[in-house]
Amino acid sequence: MKRILIIEVNWLGDVLFSTPFIKAVKGHYKDSYLAVLVVPGCVEVLTLNPHVDKVIAFDEDGAHKGIIGKIRLIAELRKERFDIAFILHRSFTRALIALLSGIGSRVGYFTRKRALILSKPIEVPVKEMHKVEYFLNIASSMGMDTGDKNYEFHFGGDDKFYIESFLFDKGVTADDKIVVINPGGNWNPKRWPEESFAQLIDALTDAFGAKVVITGAAKDIPLAEEISNMTHKKPLISCGKTTIKRLGALLSKAKLVISNDSGPMHLAVAVGAKVIALFGPTSPELTGPYGDGDYVVIRKAKDCDVPCYDLSCTDNKCMRLITVDDVMKEARGMLGKTGL
Known part of the structure; x- marks a missing residue:
């Protein structure tokens, strides 16, 4: 079973824009285990999502603050034994965390600082596009079906x-x-x-x-x-x-x-x-x-x-x-x- 980590962006709207990408990944790797790493303020956006098996909070102001906190997060991610990471955030730090977490395949948009960290750098689109398409472009570059462009959100009966x-x-x-x-x-x-x-x-x-x-x-x-x-x-x-x-x-x-x-x-x-x-x-x-x-x-x-x-x-x-x-x-x- 392929074990996949998606390293998310930070804002509520942007995380919603990423949900068609999540669907595309899960549809491509049908029997995979898929986890997302996201800031605490957006955890609720992805919980109950049927395409997500686990939501991991990246708490930079708390448990994962500073170098010690990042080491703690890396140790947590190493235990998950992920095979591939899709890094939607353009942060150098997040890409480095994926590398140090022992994730062999690391896919994300190319930046000069991340050139040697990403194993599969994706060229940034020349033409401006909607954020949904911007994220889906990573999926299509990996040969995935990106026909479903509807973003989604799930709540429970108690809500x-x-x-x-x-x-x-x-x-x-x-x-x-x-x-x-x-x-x-x-x-x-x-x-x-x-x-x-x-x-x-x-x-x-x-x-x-x-x-x-x-x-x-x-x-x-x-x-x-x-x-x-x-x-x-x-x-x-x-x-x-x-x-x-x-x-x-x-x-x-x-x-x-x-x-x-x-x-x-x-x-x-x-x-x-x-x-x-x-x-x-x-x-x-x-x-x-x-x-x-x-x-x-x-x-x-x-x-x-x-x-x-x-x-x-x-x-x-x-x-x-x-x-x-x-x-x-x-x-x-x-x-x-x-x-x-």
Whole structure:
């Protein structure tokens, strides 16, 4: 039995983008044992994945911090006796860990520093491509079938029950039409203005009788409360009340999810929700929703180079150009598909 390790990337969205690659590897090595090495914050993204036999947390801030921690991780990986490692992260350190863990075949994208560490360096694509395709290019370079480009996420029955109980306690019934709003983002220029979200919540409630839920982490509670304070029709706030698994369960119950470019937006696509994605400084061609899902991207960036990673930008014109009417137009089309 081939023993395979996939060394993952670090962000929720990027790890979701890697799931078609995982499927391709498992499909190619059908009777293999497949483990993934991923940062603790993304462990939940891959647990319960039917193509993954084991999820190993790479805790650089805890158990695997510093040289001693890396030695500890190498010892753990040596015990697994992996035959091949696919290194999706472009880190030199991760490639070196694979080498020192006694993994004979080490496959990943070529960098000058890793040239002598990788046993099978893959040339970096000249043409820019979506992250899903970027990862799948490694698989196709190894002769694998990469036809399935849908990313996926799995949650358990207990997660579903938790969300059903949470909604019931908030007075949401099985007949209510849930619309989820995700106003956060890992950097401010990617965020649609708070007042626009507030106006949208009122418009959705008036037009469709929707029960709107604002999602986010605990750090997003002030943002959610600020938006709620500007509305006439008060939304539910689930910020800080869900794990990644439970967030996935909540998103799966929504008739529509409206989100900035963020990990939760991709999570919504992965669980099959209808999604309106709001894009500004980032490129949907590179990091937008992907696969066969039911989603639409709204992007109205003008006079700006995209992608743009100017975190000091205070103008936020690329997001402010998106109007509530723009979003409501798409919402009417998508909610019409559900019979709302």
